[in-house]
Amino acid sequence: MYTLLIVDDEASVVEGLAHTIPWQKIGIDEVRKAYSAFEALEILQTQPVDIMISDITMPRMNGLELVEITKSRWKNMKTILLSGYADFAYAKEAITLGTYEYLLKPVSDEVVLEKVGGAVESLRQERESSETYNRAVQAFRVNxxxxxxxxxxxxxxxxxxxxxxxxxxxxxxxxxxxxxxxxxxxxxxxxxxxxxxxxxxxxxxxxxxxxxxxxxxxxxxxxxxxxxxxxxxxxxxxxxxxxxxxxxxxxxxxxxxxxxxxxxxxxxxxxxxxxxxxxxxxxxxxxxxxxxxxxxxxxxxxxxxxxxxxxxxxxAEDEEELHPVRSLQKCYEPPLLPHLLESGSWKQIQEKLEQILKELSLAHSQSQEHVIEAFFFIYSSLSAYAHKNGRSLADIVGASLADVTGLSQCTTAATLGKWVGQVLPLLESSAEQATRSDRSAAVSRMKRFIRDHLSQDISLQAIADHMYMHPVHVSRLFKMETGFNVSDYVLRLKMEQAAELLGDHSLKNFEIALKLGYHNPNYFIRVFKKYYSVTPQEYRNSLETGMP
Incomplete structure (x- = not known):
């Protein structure tokens, strides 16, 4: 609950606002009254206030001067200024001071209640945000x-x-x-x-x-x-x-x-x-x-x-260099190649392989063991990736590139780099093809669902529920695969089926509309005419005469 302070040198205004408006309705549980800016400051210094309504024109200290003082001392308090003067200079200065609202007299109780309600909601959101932040800070400190x-x-x-x-x-x-x-x-x-x-x-x-x-x-x-x-x-x-x-x-x-x-x-x-x-x-x-x-x-x-x-x-502080022969550091530094392959981050995968090959060529190009170490690290990572996707590496890159007989791929750092340059594009292409295949299969399921439920009022949400996907994802996936929106596809199917059903003279137009999920025949007629530029009856007549 929040506290409101009403400030005006006219007692009738203060009493009227305080007692005639149902403040509890918007979360104000206490209303305080001040008949001058000085009295308002005394109240603010001794009692908590969340929202202040103040008149501008008051003797000795006006409302703008009061707001200027309160903004420096009670930064979270919301202020609403009232004025009987339609003067833009007042409004401009009020905005500069950071007042929440500026209202011109006379103003209805409904408008006052609405504006104060907005201030209450703003305070509530600020407090919730502050509480969430404090909880996050506390959790961070604990952990x-x-x-x-x-x-x-x-x-x-x-x-x-x-x-x-x-x-x-x-x-x-x-x-x-x-x-x-x-x-x-x-x-x-x-x-x-x-x-x-x-x-x-x-x-x-x-x-x-x-x-x-x-x-x-x-x-x-x-x-x-x-x-x-x-x-x-x-x-x-x-x-x-x-x-x-x-x-x-x-x-x-x-x-x-x-x-x-x-x-x-x-x-x-x-x-x-x-x-x-x-x-x-x-x-x-x-x-x-x-x-x-x-x-x-x-x-x-x-x-x-x-x-x-x-x-x-x-x-061990005083020991000499313990192991002058070191492993390839880039192979084992995060992000690891197997993790990048699992995430499908092909740009990062290429950068990681380039880093490994660069370290190999600069520091260990003459070491056959290091070339073999790099090859088997890369080869095992690629093989594991293929197996996790239900395939062998040879299926993806071909038998010759996957064959390790003789270790011809790792005779030198240069041959290893050439092998990587051949294998990586094949892997990326295979992954993209698999993604397209999965996307195509998903869209095929969507189309089948739409066709099976064409007589119903098909919605994007219904399709999403059937696919166990979010509606936005369904929409993007369908557009990506087909090039048009779900609603356009549904409309096309309905209009094509409508045109086919119009060839059956035993069916009335309203019956065709119902078969296609249009419960309002007049709406069906308007949609059909917009799609084909003729009414259903005109289309049916053209079928009888043989004229398009």
Whole structure:
């Protein structure tokens, strides 16, 4: 419910508006009265008001001056100005001040009620919008740790973005200060009893370990964590703001603290959670540019130094380059080729393949193994796409291009590029043909439904219900496939059948109209004449005389 304030130096106007109009009808449950602008300000300062109706011409302070003051103090209040002067200058100034309405006296109670009702509805929509926004903000705040984890996981998988996009995303996640800072990566692998838990219990354990890490590292470092695709807990460890200011300048001290805190985390998990973890602290790098490389190096170090053992701690910061031979990064960075194929994003598919081939030619053109790696990655992705669509790859691209005997397609990076250039257009063409075929089949079903129900009043909604589609989609699909609207097709069928039925002299015109779903014979005659330029009877006569 809303509160209304009526302001006018004429008491009769105030009393009349306050007591003769059914304000409750539009949601006004309380009406307050002021007989001057100064009295109105006193009320506004002590009591809530949602809508104010004010006269313009008042002594000492007029309505425009009052609105100018209220707009700066009570921004959400709606104001309606009344004036007995049909003066455009008043209206122009009222609009400039942002008044909701400007009414000229005399004005009827119905108009006042209508305008105030509009202000009430406007306030209601604003409040609902504000409440929705606040709920969304609250939900975002509650889920912020999870959203941060999801974003960090995308970085681990190699997601790329321009620097300005990084800045915007990290600012939204309240992690903008991490940009450009050095960070160490810490991997935590849950083991033994912790791996045997249900997904629910495992999630609780991850949360508990994360909280423990925050408490142990918190005074000295800032942590950003997520769970990766292997089930490992990945922590990026940043220096705290105090550290960045120079309170802990010695790198050796920082390394010792990292080792100490990591060991403390391992011990606390064992003591309080009765579980076993292995911890690896990897190399340092710049955030977010080095995230992918730090992660891959840490995974390699974990496999190399820990392997299948448990309850291990490794500090890999001082190691030399662990694996000089690297895999093709573009193959495994999102968006992944299999996902792009599933979505049918052919432009992005082409760009992805071009990126893979470019990396291959620039960094690994002399490596036969890398060429083969790229070929089988692409070949398996294309094969999986074909199989998900109920076909073999050979059916789509031909037996020769699908044949891997001898691996002739991947003898060099150039031959692989040539093979991709031959295969991709065939795949895209096949997909487009399948889409056209499905579209054609759907439109054929629509046409059959229309023909079977021609004697009824066929509507777009009825066709949509039959097809389990939205009416707009039905309309677009039909127009795309046939080149004309559903209504035009229905009319054509009805008129063609009408012309055929008119050849049966035993049928009356009204009977033909009913057979075609026209319950008003006169309307049928008008439609027929508009279509054929002659009436049904004139058409029938022309059939008898043999004249067109």
């Amino acid at each position: 912020l740790p999870h959203i941060r984890g999801e974003f960090l996981n995308q970085l681990l998988q190699g997601m790329k973005s321009p620097k300005n996009v990084w800045a915007e995303k990290l600012e939204l996640l309240e992690m903008k200060s991490a940009i450009g800072n050095q960070a160490a990566l810490m991997l935590v692998r849950m083991e033994d009893r912790l791996t045997e838990m249900s997904p629910y219990d495992s999630s609780i354990m991850e949360y508990a370990i994360g909280n423990m890490a925050d408490e142990i590292f918190g005074e000295r470092f800032r942590l950003w964590r997520c769970r990766d695709i292997h089930g490992y807990l990945v922590f990026f460890v940043f220096e705290s703001d105090d550290s960045a200011a120079g309170m802990h300048p010695h790198k050796h001290t920082e390394e010792n603290e990292l080792k100490h805190f990591a060991a403390q985390l391992q011990m606390n998990v064992s003591r309080y959670l009765k579980g076993t973890i292995s911890v690896l602290i990897g190399k340092r790098g710049s955030f977010p540019e080095d995230v992918r490389k730090l992660y891959q190096d840490s995974l390699f170090a974990l496999r190399r130094h820990i392997g299948s053992h448990s309850d291990m701690f490794v500090y």
